[in-house]
Amino acid sequence: MDSTDLQSSPATEADQLQVDAAVAALRALPFGGLDDATRSFALPPSIRAGVSPAIATLRWGAVGFGIVFAAPEAFRGSYVAVVTVAVCVFITTWRTVIPIRLASTRFQDRFVAFGDVVIIGLAVGAGGGLESPFIFSLMAAMVVMSFGWGYLAGGIALITGATTMLLALPIGLNTYSQQADSQRDLGLSLMLIVVVAAASFVRGRLLDSEVRRGSLAGQVDSLNDANNLLTLVNSVARTLPTSLSLREALEASRVQLETVFDTRTICLLALDERSDEWVPKLADGCVLHPAYRTAALPEPLGAALASASPVLRDLAAGDSSTGDSSIGDSASANSASYLSSSSQSGLYVRLETRGSIVGLLGLEHPESQHFQPQHLLLLAGMAEVLALTIDNARWFGRLRTLGAEEERVRLARDLHDRLGQWLTYISFELERIMGNQPEQLEELTQLYSDVQAALDELRETLRQLRSGVSETEPLALLGRDLVSRFAERSDVTATFTVPRPDERLPVPVENELLRILQEALNNVAKHARATHVSVIWDVDGGNFKLEVADDGQGFEIARGVRDSSYGLVGMRERADVIGADLTIESTPGSGTVLRVFAGNSSSNDSSSSNSVPILKQGAMR
Numbered sequence: 001m002d003s004t005d006l007q008s009s010p011a012t013e014a015d016q017l018q019v020d021a022a023v024a025a026l027r028a029l030p031f032g033g034l035d036d037a038t039r040s041f042a043l044p045p046s047i048r049a050g051v052s053p054a055i056a057t058l059r060w061g062a063v064g065f066g067i068v069f070a071a072p073e074a075f076r077g078s079y080v081a082v083v084t085v086a087v088c089v090f091i092t093t094w095r096t097v098i099p100i101r102l103a104s105t106r107f108q109d110r111f112v113a114f115g116d117v118v119i120i121g122l123a124v125g126a127g128g129g130l131e132s133p134f135i136f137s138l139m140a141a142m143v144v145m146s147f148g149w150g151y152l153a154g155g156i157a158l159i160t161g162a163t164t165m166l167l168a169l170p171i172g173l174n175t176y177s178q179q180a181d182s183q184r185d186l187g188l189s190l191m192l193i194v195v196v197a198a199a200s201f202v203r204g205r206l207l208d209s210e211v212r213r214g215s216l217a218g219q220v221d222s223l224n225d226a227n228n229l230l231t232l233v234n235s236v237a238r239t240l241p242t243s244l245s246l247r248e249a250l251e252a253s254r255v256q257l258e259t260v261f262d263t264r265t266i267c268l269l270a271l272d273e274r275s276d277e278w279v280p281k282l283a284d285g286c287v288l289h290p291a292y293r294t295a296a297l298p299e300p301l302g303a304a305l306a307s308a309s310p311v312l313r314d315l316a317a318g319d320s321s322t323g324d325s326s327i328g329d330s331a332s333a334n335s336a337s338y339l340s341s342s343s344q345s346g347l348y349v350r351l352e353t354r355g356s357i358v359g360l361l362g363l364e365h366p367e368s369q370h371f372q373p374q375h376l377l378l379l380a381g382m383a384e385v386l387a388l389t390i391d392n393a394r395w396f397g398r399l400r401t402l403g404a405e406e407e408r409v410r411l412a413r414d415l416h417d418r419l420g421q422w423l424t425y426i427s428f429e430l431e432r433i434m435g436n437q438p439e440q441l442e443e444l445t446q447l448y449s450d451v452q453a454a455l456d457e458l459r460e461t462l463r464q465l466r467s468g469v470s471e472t473e474p475l476a477l478l479g480r481d482l483v484s485r486f487a488e489r490s491d492v493t494a495t496f497t498v499p500r501p502d503e504r505l506p507v508p509v510e511n512e513l514l515r516i517l518q519e520a521l522n523n524v525a526k527h528a529r530a531t532h533v534s535v536i537w538d539v540d541g542g543n544f545k546l547e548v549a550d551d552g553q554g555f556e557i558a559r560g561v562r563d564s565s566y567g568l569v570g571m572r573e574r575a576d577v578i579g580a581d582l583t584i585e586s587t588p589g590s591g592t593v594l595r596v597f598a599g600n601s602s603s604n605d606s607s608s609s610n611s612v613p614i615l616k617q618g619a620m621r
Contacts, residue, residue, distance in 0.1 A: 037099035043210050052099055055144060059092045062136035069133035084127035088137045091116055102148035113148060114160065116141045121161040125168025130185035138165065139195055146199040154196040161192075229378055232260060246579050249393040250281055253386050257363060260382070261347070261375065265340045265364035269301065270390065271357060272506065277541070278360065281390075281579070285364070286339040290541030299337045301360045304348035310376045310383070315344040315368050344368040349379050351387035358391045398508055400577065405468055405511070412461075420458055427451050456489065468511055475510035476501050476537060479517055483535050490525045494533040503539035512574045513537075513546050513596060516582075519571055520548040520594050528552030528592065544580075545597040554586045571596075 037055075038048040066088055073081035095116070101109040120141050124132045138161050146154025250268070257266055265285035269278040269292065277291040278301075292298075297305065304311050315338075338346055343364035351359035361383065365371065430448040434441060467482075469475055476498045487494035504510065517535065524533055530552030538545045568584070575582040575596055586592040 038102050040101055040103040040105070041207075042103075043206055044213075047206065051102070051147075055099070055140075055147075056096050058140045058143065059095060059137070062134070062140045063088050063092045065136055066132070066134035070127070080126050084123045084132065084134055087123040088120060088134050091120060091141075092137070100144060100148065102144070104148075110149060110153070113141075113145050113153075114157065117145060117157045117161045118164050121164030122168045125165035129165050129169050130188045135188060139192055142192065142196050143199045146196045147203050150203060151197070151200040154200045158192060158196045162189075225374060225377075229381055232378065232382075246390070246393040247576055249389050250579070253389065254282055254284065256382070257361075260378065261363050261371070263363040263365055265343055265346075265362070267301070267339050267360075267362040267364075268351075269297075269360045270394075271359060279541075281359070288339075290543040297360070298339055298362075300339065300346055300348045301362055304350050304360055304362070305357070307350070310347060310349040310379045312371055312373065312376055313338075313346045313348070314371070338364055340364055340366075342366045345370040347371050347375060347379050349383045351383055351390065353384065353387040353391050358387050358394075361386065415458065415461070420455075423451060423455050423458060427455065467514070469507050469514055471507065474504045475514055475517075476504065478514055479535065479537055482514075482517060482521065483533075486521045486525065486533070492524070492530055492533055495535065497534070497536045499536075499538045500540065503541075505539060505544055509544075509578045512578045513544075516571045516574050516596055517546060517548065524548070524550050524552065524592075527555075530591065543598060545595060547593065547595045549591065549593040551591040554588045554590050554592050556586075556588060 038051045041048050041051070043051075067085060070081045070085055074085060100113045100116075104110070117138070120134070120138045124134050124138045127134055129135075142154065142157045142161055145157035253268070254266055257263060266282050267280070267284075267286055267288065268282035269288075270281045271277075272279050272291070277293060278297060279291050280288045288298075294302075294305070300311065300313060338344075339362050343366055345368050346362060346364040348360070348362045350357050351361055361379075363371070363379075427448065430444055430451060434444045434448065437444065467478055469478060480496045480498075483494045483496040486492070505513075521533070521535075524530055528550045530550035532551050534547075534549045536545065536547040536549075571594075572582055578598075580596050580598045583595050583597075584592065585595070
C-alpha cells in the first residue's frame with residue numbers, strides 16, 4: 001500500500017461515520033430531533049429519539065435535588081459541599097452538551113461512561129457517601145452505564161461507584177460504620193442495585209422487542225412475496241390454459257415470461273418422444289440447432305435438466321446464490337456458458353408435468369444480477385403451469401388429429417356405401433341402355449364417360465381419406481404415391497423430391513402435412529391449369545419444408561387470401577396444429593409456390609415481394 005492509500009483510508013472511514021450520523025439524524029427528525037447519542041442502539045428511531053431527553057432529565061433532576069439539599073452546607077462555607085456541587089453540575093452540563101454514545105462498540109465511549117461513575121463516586125463519597133444529597137447523580141451515572149451496555153457493564157459500574165464512594169469517605173470525615181448504621185442508607189444501597197438491574201432489564205427488553213419486530217417484519221415481507229407469487233401464478237394459470245392451440249400457448253408463454261422477468265433471451269425446447277431429441281419451440285435472442293440429443297444440450301440447459309429445481313447463474317457474482325438450497329441450485333458462472341453471447345445473467349428450469357419432463361426453459365439478460373434468488377421461487381411456480389399448458393396443447397393436437405382421422409374413415413365408409421353404390425348402379429344401367437338404344441349411343445357414351453370419371457374421382461377421394469402416415473409408411477412414401485396418381489389422372493408432369501429420405505417427423509405431424517399436400521394438389525388440378533408440378537419434401541432434424549410449385553396461371557395473392565380460395569383456410573388450420581408457417585407466393589401468369597415450413601428451412605421463402613405469410617408467429621417452431 002502506498003502513501004496515498006494510507007492517507008485516504010482514515011478519510012474514508014470518517015466519511016462513512018459522517019454518512020451514518022446523517023442517516024441516523026434524518027431518521028430521528030420525525031420523532032423530535034437529531035439523536036447522536038443512541039444511533040448505535042438497534043432500536044426504532046421513535047424509541048431512540050426519546051432516550052437522550054430521558055437521560056438528560058434524569059441527570060438534571062438528580063443534580064437539582066442535590067443542589068437544594070447541599071445549599072445550606074455550601075452557604076456555611078463547606079468546601080466539600082461546594083466541590084461536590086461543582087463536579088456534579090460540570091459533568092451533567094458536559095454530558096448534556098456532548099452525550100455519551102450509548103451501546104457503542106468503541107472503547108473510548110465505554111471508558112468515558114466509566115470515568116463519569118468514578119468521578120461522581122469520589123465526589124459523592126467526599127460529600128457524605130450515602131448521606132450525600134448527590135447520591136442520585138451517582139445513580140444516574142450507573143443507569144447510563146447499565147442501560148447503554150447491559151447487565152455486565154451495570155454491575156461493574158455499581159461495584160466501581162460503591163468502591164470509589166467508600167474510598168472517598170475519609171475526605172468528608174465520615175466513617176464506614178456511620179454508613180452502615182442507618183436503615184435509610186441500607187435502603188439507598190438496595191435502590192442502587194435495583195435501579196441498575198432495572199435499567200439493564202429495560203435495555204434487554206427493548207432490544208428483544210426490536211429483534212422480534214424485525215423478525216415479524218421479515219415474515220410479513222415473506223408473506224407479501226408469497227402472496228404476490230400466488231397472485232402472479234394464479235394470473236398465469238388463468239391466462240395460459242385458455243388456448244389449446246400449441247402455437248397460441250407458446251405465444252402466450254413468451255408474453256408472460258417477458259412481462260414477469262423482463263428477459264431479453266427466451267429459449268424453450270420440447271422433447272420429441274419419437275426421436276428422443278430436444279426441438280426448439282421458442283428461440284428469441286439466441287441461435288439454436290434444429291434439434292439436440294440430450295448429451296449435446298447447451299450447458300446451462302443440461303444443468304437445468306439434471307436439477308430438480310431452477311438454476312440461477314450470474315457472470316459478475318461468480319458463484320450465484322439462491323438463498324435457499326431447497327428452492328434452487330447455483331452454478332459457477334465463471335465456467336458456465338450462456339445461450340446468448342451477450343448474456344450475463346440467466347435462469348434455467350426443466351418443465352415437468354404428469355411425472356415426465358416435457359421441455360426445458362432458459363431466460364437470460366445482458367445485465368449482471370438482473371435475476372435475483374427470489375426469481376427462482378417465481379420461476380418454479382410458473383414452470384409447472386407452463387409445462388401443463390404446453391403438454392395440454394400437445395395432447396389436444398394429437399386428439400384432434402386422431403378425431404379427424406376417425407372422421408375421415410367414417411366419411412370414406414359412408415361415401416363408399418352410399419354415393420359409390422349409386423354411381424356404380426348408374427354405370428351399369430347406362431351400359432344396359434346403350435345396348436337397347438343405339439340411336440342415342442353418342443349421348444349415352446358421353447354420359448357413361450362422365451359417370452366413370454366421377455367414380456374415379458370418388459375412388460381417389462376415398463383413397464386419400466383412408467390413407468394416412470404410419471410408422472411403416474412415412475410421408476416420403478405416401479407423398480410419392482400421391483404425386484404419381486395425381487400425374488396419371490391430370491395429365492400434368494409431376495416430380496417428387498426427397499433430399500433426405502431417411503429423415504422423418506412424428507407421425508401426427510407428417511399426417512397433417514399429407515393432408516396439406518393432398519389439398520394443394522387438388523387445387524392445382526382444379527384451378528392452376530399447369531403443365532408441370534414440383535413437390536419437395538425436406539426434413540433436417542427439427543426443421544422441415546414442404547413445397548408445392550406449379551407453372552400455372554397463378555392468382556392475385558391479396559384476393560386469394562381474402563376470398564379463402566384454394567382451400568387456404570383448411571391448410572392454415574392444419575399448419576396451425578403442427579406449429580408450422582404457411583406462405584403463398586404467386587403472380588398472375590407465373591404460377592404459384594406454396595410452402596409449409598418450420599425452423600430454418602425457410603431461408604429463401606419470403607424474399608419475394610409477391611409472397612404472403614398465411615401464418616405468422618414470433619417464435620421458432
